[in-house]
Amino acid sequence: MTRTLVVVGNGMVGHRLVQALRDRDTEHGWRVVVVAEEGRPAYDRVALSSYVDTWEPTALSLPGAEFTEDGAVELRLGDPVTSIDRAARTVTTAAGHVQSYDALVLATGSYPFVPPVPGHDLPGCFVYRTIDDLDAIRAAAERARSRRHAGRLAGMVVGGGLLGLEAANALRGMGLSPQIVEMAPRLMPIQVDDGGGGLLRRLVEKLGLTVHVGASTDSITADDDRLLAKLSNGVELDLDVVVFSAGVRPRDNLARESDLAVGPRGGIVVDDGCRTSDEHVYAIGECANLDGRVYGLVAPGYAMAEVVADRLLGGSAVFPGADTSTKLKLLGVDVASFGDAHATAEGALEVVLNDPVAGSYSKVVVSDDASTLLGGVLVGDVANYDTLRALTGEKLPAEAVQLIMPAGSESAGIGVGSLPNSAQICTCNAVTKGTLIEAITSGAATTVPALKACTNAGTGCGSCVNTLKQLLSTCGVEQSKAICEHFPQSRAELFEVVQITGIRTFTELIAKHGSGRGCDLCKPAVASILASLESGHILDGEQATLQDTNDHFLANLQRNGTYSVIPRIPGGEITPEKLLAIAEVARDFGLYTKITGAQRIDMFGATVEQLPLIWRRLVDAGFESGHAYGKALRTVKSCVGTTWCRYGVQDSVSLAVELELRYRGLRSPHKLKSAVSGCARECAEARGKDFGVIATEQGWNLYVGGNGGFRPRHADLLVSDVDTETLIRLIDRFLMFYIRTADRLQRTATWIEAMDGGLDHLREVIVDDSLGICAELEAAMAAHVANYSDEWRGVLEDPDKLARFTSFVNAPGTPDPMVSFREERGQRVPVLIGVPEVASR
């Protein structure tokens, strides 16, 4: 049986309730009727002030707020509920509609408090709560502007809290001079203390706002077509607009009129399940009074919405309590407060660091014995906020004053190392320091990306990423540039060792400069270095044992133990005859084919013993290895350029082919991708590549350090309008410098980011030759180009190497019984016979 839920109010919290209920009500137990006063569907009221940037209401839209696809939700907007009949379980709207309910949720929010100042209701006086309010303020400002031709328009904001400062900024955005009047002795009296308020005031005044604190408004009177306000401090203000933002009050009148319990200072009294004194009626958000508190923040409102959704579906969720810590940027000023910011606990002590010169104010509140952190206020510099909030309620790890020393100062003692294990480092995903330490010390994560992947920390707002780095460093992880337990050197250092000593075998290198027998980290790294410094085949002698399976079999290992094969198709240009050759190979060996994102064709499902047979056919048809398996140059993608395109300005295909043939087979710390676009329309997506070239009327622009993948990044412009010869010389230098100095598996983007001096330094080295190494880099590339040979052909021509391509050493030719296929959309795909016995990763 479907019951009816009536939700009164369609603000952010009411909307969240409907969403949460609809997400979970899979049995269709509830039909939902939303009755609301505002005429538009729920919108992002927290971001209301950003409305003045665009004056576009849809910019504040909440996704799915219209429920147009959901037959179980009915929105009745613009017709407020005027009464509740609890005995009959019905509500009546202003238009006279009567709606019955099985459960009723009041999410009526709050209303702006307007102090009873004489003249508060004159034309030109507004509140700051809805999109309609802002439209009205804007219309009044426009009218005033049209009446006056000289002088600036002026607006008064009554209330210097969070919302008042936002309103003042909105007025500023409309071209009015804002005057803020705050009764308390400081701005933002709820969040900050006198010291923080004083600094905030100075910072705000620098922006052209006028602040009157400790003052109230005595009267507002009409003065021709303007308004005149008299303040309690004797100041008189000529004004065009007045905005009241002196706090909000819970909108509990419906509850009062229907005899539901309300708090002494307002708010509909609810229990921890958000139920009012009537078991069929709930209240959530800013109209609710829970444990004697009314919350004016959206997060606790959302938590209440979740509780009620759960209760309506038979659950027993309770309100988990609310973190009222805030950190925000107001008018460009960072402000944060957390915990017992006003030292209300008995005997609480305040430790303050006030630096008006640097523009920062920090205060921590500690227990009477100075042992426990209770709360604090930060203005201007909020760098310590995340750590301090994590530490709130915990034992102090250092002297209190050290907690608020600016970062970088010598005595700054609050390293993350001093936090207790229970402290939450990532508050978005509730990850504690203990969990992170566990992940680091167990070896599961030794980098920030790995830490993010295995704990989820830092994947929300990202503000704790620096703390993650510090944690790694306290655990002794980050400092080490060692490749692995066998080599203390970084890859760049090892490259130099190999280059200078002339050592050319792994066994000699590890004996003289490392320890043990190596592993899957250092062996491929050394193999790559050796490949960069000499020109033999990568499977020659001992080198073969260093290669990762992909390099060892010159193909890409897939999940069922078979490999995929990608021949080189330079620049993505291919003749019909060659396309036919690929098609015939794929058909004859039963390979699954797919077009790759790099303008090539991938053939999947080849077994080890099939690989040389496949290469033989491909090599005979004029193909060579595409190095899709290697940490090497993959492809140089291109658009068709001037040859065909009406818009092209250079021949992008010819350049792409030239570049791909020049750098094919080049081994590097990680894979290398490139592209050439024939005009600024960038159809080849060159800026998503390690080195990308975009044609200009005058020549070529070279971009470096782009990539797609896990963390996409656009490449940065290195040089513009260079000719082809200069372009190739610069790419030669760029690639060789990267190959010699990057870390293992470091793409060009992170290599440049990690470089001291970044892109500017890179430009100095490879364009201006500041280190005097460019001739050597060019010579190294010339040697690579001269010595290139196809790796597939190298295997086909060497019986010893060919002998390794067998399924079983004692039964060559017997296929691996674990490999099996089924058909999908006309092609063969793997059947996993060997279902994994255990979950991986």
Place this chain on the structure above:
Amino acid sequence: MTMMQETGLTVVCAYDRLQPERGVAALLPNGEQAAVFRTHDGELYAIGNIDPFSGAAVLSRGIVGDRSGVPVVASPIYKQAFDLRTGMCLDDPSVSVRVYEVRQVDGMVWVGSP
């Protein structure tokens, strides 16, 4: 396949066919697959070839080395290291692959169930 009657071992290849620190796969008479390794010091090891994390028969194609002195092979699929002596996965000690007996007799390598 040649079998040693009394031990149940199977000859898989000549010792010299094994490149140090590079494995080969061997098919046993009962249909099982062994990954056979010769380490840098000449020692022979044989463990199950099927990677328990992926179900693919690939351990013979992993990189051989050591972890803190323990001889290991790293699965080429997801890189977990397996102790060549015991078959235990060092990254997840609850997981292991079986170990086969392996012997060198007259220059030939024999593998079988212990």
